Amino acid sequence: MDLSKAKNITFFLLCFNFGTLACFAQGIMAPKDAPRFVYPTSLSLAYGMGNIYTGFDTQPNGNLSFEIQQILAYQFNRFFFTGIGAGLDFWFYNKKVSTFIPIFANATVKFMNRKTSPFIFTNFGYGFKWQMEKKSEDLVFYGTRAGIHFQTGIGLNLKLSEKLSILFSVYYKMQQSAAQFRESDLLFPETNNQLFHFIGIKIGLLY
Numbered sequence: 001m002d003l004s005k006a007k008n009i010t011f012f013l014l015c016f017n018f019g020t021l022a023c024f025a026q027g028i029m030a031p032k033d034a035p036r037f038v039y040p041t042s043l044s045l046a047y048g049m050g051n052i053y054t055g056f057d058t059q060p061n062g063n064l065s066f067e068i069q070q071i072l073a074y075q076f077n078r079f080f081f082t083g084i085g086a087g088l089d090f091w092f093y094n095k096k097v098s099t100f101i102p103i104f105a106n107a108t109v110k111f112m113n114r115k116t117s118p119f120i121f122t123n124f125g126y127g128f129k130w131q132m133e134k135k136s137e138d139l140v141f142y143g144t145r146a147g148i149h150f151q152t153g154i155g156l157n158l159k160l161s162e163k164l165s166i167l168f169s170v171y172y173k174m175q176q177s178a179a180q181f182r183e184s185d186l187l188f189p190e191t192n193n194q195l196f197h198f199i200g201i202k203i204g205l206l207y
Contacts, residue, residue, distance in 0.1 A: 035074065035075060035076050035077070036074075036075055037073070037074055037075070038073050038075045038081055038083075038206055038207065039070070039071065039072060039073070039206075040069075040070075040071040040073065040085075040106075040108070040167065040205070041070050041071075041204055041205050041207075042068075042069045042167065042202050042203065042204025042205075043066075043067070043069075043202070043203055044065075044066070044069070044171070044200050044202035044203070045066055045067075045200055045201060046064075046065040046067070046171070046173055046198035046199060046201075047063075047064055047065070047198060047199065047200065048060070048061030048062055048063040048064070048065070048196065048197065048198055049197045049198060049199050050196075050197045052179050052194065052196070053179065053192050053194060054140045054179055054181050054192075055140070055179065055181030055190055055192060056140075056181065061196060061197065061198075062093055062094075063091045063092070063142055063143070063196065063198070064091070064092045064093065065089060065090070065091055065092075065173070065198050065200065066089075066090045066092070067087050067088065067089040067090070067102075068087055068088045069086070069087035069102075069204075070085060070086060070087065071083050071084070071085035071106050072084060072085070073085075073108070078110070079109060079111070079113070080107075080108070080109050080110070081107075081108050082105070082106060082108070083106055084103075084104070084105055084106065085102075085104050085105075085106050085123065085125075086101065086103050086104075087102045087104075088100075088101060089101070089102055089127065089175070091142060096142070098129075098131075098141070098143035098144070099129070099130040099131050100127040100128065100129060100130065100143065100146070100149070100175065101127065101128045101129075101130050102123075102125055102126070102127045102128075102149040102175075103125050103126055103128065103149075104123040104124055104149055104151075105123070105124055105125060106121065106122070106123050107121065108120070108121040108122075109121075110157050114159075115158070115159050116156060116158050116159070117156070117157045117159075118154065118156055118157075119154070119155055119156070119167075119169075120152070120154050120155075121151075121152065121153055121155075121171075122150075122152045123149070123150065123152070124148075124149070124150050124151075125148075125149050125150075126146065126147070126149055127146055127147060127148070127149035127175050127176075127177070128146045129143075129144075129145065129146045140179065140180070140181045141180045141181075142177070142179050142196070143175070143177045143178075143196065144177065144178045144179070144180040144191060145176075145177050145178040145191070145193065146177070147175060147176025147177050147178075147193075148175075148176040149173075149175055149176075150173070150174045151171055151174075152171060152172055153169045153170055153172065153202065154170065154171075155167055155169025155170065155171075155202070156168050156169070163207060164205070164206070164207050165205070165206040165207075166203070166204070166205060166206075167202070167204040167205070167206055168201075169201070169203075169204075170199070170200070170201055170202075171199070171200055172197070172198070172199055173198040173199075173200065174195055174197055175198075176194075176195055177194070177195075177196055178191045178192055178193045178194065179191070179192050179194065180192075
């Protein structure tokens, strides 16, 4: 995918989702809903989509992402909460591991006050680099730089009690990063900045 087109698509999704979340939240504020802090915790698994330019050629994005997230949010009513979150995002590819620490703002809207209700969410922030395992014989490394982090998805909220829910969702994720490559062990590495796209599933608890 062309980098400028991918950036435009990501910006459109970000504006659309935050706009939808804000408008919907303003329309459903109700005095009877007691505000409180909530703590969504989730595990997710995502697979890379699109292509990555390695410096030699273009290859499918075969990264497998496993992410742990914790959010501290303020629930204004039974339908809307927003807050800040952090996570650990591990990328696995060809026996290599690259790790990010996403720090982000979250906004989530639930559409119905029922035991089972659909919801949408958006996360936007920055993915910091933590570590990356390298082997001297490897010539290509994915996820070598920090960058913008974005997620958006849709799911189901299964309410177990007034203060505990299970969350299931499917989502799209974008991480701005780079692919680092070198033609041989004798050369200094070069870096291609680009966007890495993922689609995945997430399960979590809201308490």
